[in-house]
Structure formats: structure tokens, C-alpha cells
Amino acid sequence: MSMLSLERVTKKYRVGAFGGRELTAVRDATFTVKPGEVVSLIGESGSGKTTIGRMVLRLASVSGGNIMFDGTDVSRLKGRRLAGYYKRVQGVFQDPFSTYNPIFKADRVLHTIRPTFFPDVNAAEWRKRIDTALESVRLDPRQVLDKYPHQLSGGQLQRMLIARALLLDIKLLVADEIISMLDASTRIDVLNLLADLKARGLGILFITHDLSLGHYISDRAVILRSGTVVEMGSTDKVFGNPRHPYTRTLLSSVPQMHRKWTRADIARTIDGRCAIHDGGDCASDSELVAVDDDHLVGCAAQK
Known part of the structure; x- marks a missing residue:
């Protein structure tokens, strides 16, 4: 059973002078996250990844569609119900330093x-909970508490x-x-931590532009x-059998250290052929077609 479900979620912004134009940042996004599952949102900068994360976090x-969490429409939550949602759903973002006020201690x-x-919760019990939470993410409370x-x-x-x-x-x-x-050695620590959290049944929406991660x-x-x-x-x-030209482009654009990268390599990946209609014209990317069990691909619009 899905814990988080996005159903044709759309986000539009008013842009330009006096908001005279409309920009669609996310269009008809539909996917799910189950308990104990890591789902990666992958795409280049400006593809809408962070916008989706921000909508999930309220x-x-x-602008359109529904975000359902345990059967409840997130967009309609207010007051205590919204506070209850935040007790079950939280976000962690790219720059840890910007989250902290330098004049206050980190804890x-x-x-x-x-x-x-x-x-x-009384003071003693609260301190015990803090120590347990820090230890669960491989931090020694004695080394990180009371520090700036x-x-x-x-x-x-x-x-x-x-x-x-x-x-x-x-x-x-x-x-x-x-x-x-984060540096390379610290990245491994955080990735292993996420793997541990997944093993405990936590669902993770992992937003990244890094294909290897x-x-x-x-x-x-x-x-x-x-x-x-x-x-x-x-x-x-x-990753093993990419069917959409854009996915192939992303994967083929990863530089290979054993040879020199050329413009011809990029040109070969962007051929625009649709995997669904044998290279024929397609109307829209927003309609996904099943090409295998648990593998959906959108049509590649010919423009």
C-alpha cells in the first residue's frame, strides 16, 4: 500500500510584469512512495524536483491534482491536522549551514x-530522546551538543x-x-544512514540531479x-534499459574517464525517437505507457 501518492499534481506560477504570464513548473506528476522504499526524483536543474518536494512538505x-498521505489530501490540512502531518513528514535540504542561526548553538x-x-515531556525524558535520536544517526551527543x-x-x-x-x-x-x-567521505556516511532508515520502514523521497546517487x-x-x-x-x-530519449541523454552524458568526451557523443543520444510509437510522432510526454512490469515511459513529443 502506498504511503504517499501524487495524482496528476501540477504547479503553476505567475511570472512577468504584474504576473501577466503563467509558468508551469510541474505538470501532471503522478507517482507513489511506499513504506521502507526510496524513490529518487532525478532531473537536471529546473526540472521541477525541488518544487515537488516543497509541495509534499506544504x-x-x-495548482492542480492531489497529494495524498495515508489516504488524506495534504493540500486541505490546516491547524492541528497540519501539525500532525509535520509530525509524520519532514524535509532535509541541500545546504545544512543555512538552516542554522550562527549566533545560537546548533542543538x-x-x-x-x-x-x-x-x-x-519533562526535561530528563527530553534529553534522553535527544541522545537516542543523535545516536541513531551516528552522532555522539557529547561531541555535538552545546556546540555552535x-x-x-x-x-x-x-x-x-x-x-x-x-x-x-x-x-x-x-x-x-x-x-x-558534503565531501566524499561524509556522503557515504549519510547514504548509509538513509539505508538504515529505509530498513526501519521509513519512506524516503530522494531528490537529486546526481545519477550515480x-x-x-x-x-x-x-x-x-x-x-x-x-x-x-x-x-x-x-537505468538498465532506459526507453525515453531524455533518460538516455542523461545516462549517456555522464563523462567516462577512459576516453575523451565529444559533441558527437551528445548528438547521438538526442535523436528524439519515441520508444512507444517506433519513432512516430507523439502528442504528449504526460501520458505514461507501461513497457514492462514496473516500468513506465512517456511519449517523446516530436517538435
């Missing part, structure tokens, strides 16, 4: 949730944010480019192009 409104991000979500952000590494700060989410006993984590600003961590992959889902399914099938 940081941006939905303030943990304590700010106490008045809203745990007003009746500049005294901790990016990896430590990022894991502290994940610990904050775990304090709420969440069921879904939206991880938006959470390791793109999406391949490494995810059970299912959703490929976005200009706000539209063009291919999705099990990671092995999407």
Missing part, C-alpha cells in the same frame, strides 16, 4: 520542536537535522540534494524533464 501550494534546532510537539554550527562539520549538521526529524517519529523523509555540499540508493526512479515525468519504474529497469 511549503508550496498545489537549538532540536529544542525548537519541543513546545509544539512535546509540551508535556561553525564548530561542526557539514555532515554532522546534516545528520543533526535528520535526528530532528526522527525525534518526531516520522514516516516519510523528503531529502532534497542533502549530500551535494539515484542509482545507488533508490528502489524506484522518477525521471523529470521540464516539470513532466517522462520515465519511472524500478531503478534497475530505468
Whole structure:
């Protein structure tokens, strides 16, 4: 059973002078995230990945469609029901440093949730919960508590944010480019942590532009192009047998260290042929067609 379900979700913005034009950032996005599953949203910058994450987290409104969480329409939640949603769904973002106020100690991000979500928990029990949450993300409370952000590494700060989410006993984590600003050794620590959380039954929406990370961590992959889902399914099938020209372009554009990269390599990947209609003209990318079990592909519009 799906925990999170997006049903033809669309996001439009008013742009230009006096909002005279309309920009569609996300168009008819439809996919699910199950408990204990990592779903990667993959695409280049501007493809709509972060916009989808923000809509799931209620940081941006939905222009059309529905976002369902455990059978409830997220877009209609208010007041206590919205607070209850945030107790089960949290996000961690790209730049851990921007989340912290440098004039306050880093563990303030943990304590700010106490008045809203745990007003009746006494000091001793609260400290015990904090220690447990930090230890679950492989942080030693003695080394990170009572420290200022500049005294901790990016990896430590990022894991502290994940610990904050775990304090709420969440069921879904939206991880938006959470390791793109970390060094290689710290990336492995955070990826292994996400794998541990998945094993405990946590659903993870992993937003990335890095194909290798999406391949490494995810059970299912959703490929976005200009706000539209063009291919999705099990990671092995999407990466092992890409059917949409855009997916092929993304995979073929990864530089190979053993040879020189040329413009001809790029030209060969962007042939525009549709895998669904044997190269014929197609009307829209928004309608996905099943090409295999758990492998859906959108038509490649000929323009």
C-alpha cells in the first residue's frame, strides 16, 4: 500500500510584469512512495524536483491534482491536522549551514520542536530522546551538543537535522540534494544512514540531479524533464534499459574517464525517437505507457 501518492499534481506560477504570464513548473506528476522504499526524483536543474518536494512538505501550494498521505489530501490540512502531518513528514535540504542561526548553538534546532510537539515531556525524558535520536544517526551527543554550527562539520549538521526529524517519529523523509555540499567521505556516511532508515520502514523521497546517487540508493526512479515525468519504474529497469530519449541523454552524458568526451557523443543520444510509437510522432510526454512490469515511459513529443 502506498504511503504517499501524487495524482496528476501540477504547479503553476505567475511570472512577468504584474504576473501577466503563467509558468508551469510541474505538470501532471503522478507517482507513489511506499513504506521502507526510496524513490529518487532525478532531473537536471529546473526540472521541477525541488518544487515537488516543497509541495509534499506544504511549503508550496498545489495548482492542480492531489497529494495524498495515508489516504488524506495534504493540500486541505490546516491547524492541528497540519501539525500532525509535520509530525509524520519532514524535509532535509541541500545546504545544512543555512538552516542554522550562527549566533545560537546548533542543538537549538532540536529544542525548537519541543513546545509544539512535546509540551508535556519533562526535561530528563527530553534529553534522553535527544541522545537516542543523535545516536541513531551516528552522532555522539557529547561531541555535538552545546556546540555552535561553525564548530561542526557539514555532515554532522546534516545528520543533526535528520535526528530532528526522527525525534518526531516520522514516516516519510523528503531529502532534497542533502549530500551535494558534503565531501566524499561524509556522503557515504549519510547514504548509509538513509539505508538504515529505509530498513526501519521509513519512506524516503530522494531528490537529486546526481545519477550515480539515484542509482545507488533508490528502489524506484522518477525521471523529470521540464516539470513532466517522462520515465519511472524500478531503478534497475530505468537505468538498465532506459526507453525515453531524455533518460538516455542523461545516462549517456555522464563523462567516462577512459576516453575523451565529444559533441558527437551528445548528438547521438538526442535523436528524439519515441520508444512507444517506433519513432512516430507523439502528442504528449504526460501520458505514461507501461513497457514492462514496473516500468513506465512517456511519449517523446516530436517538435
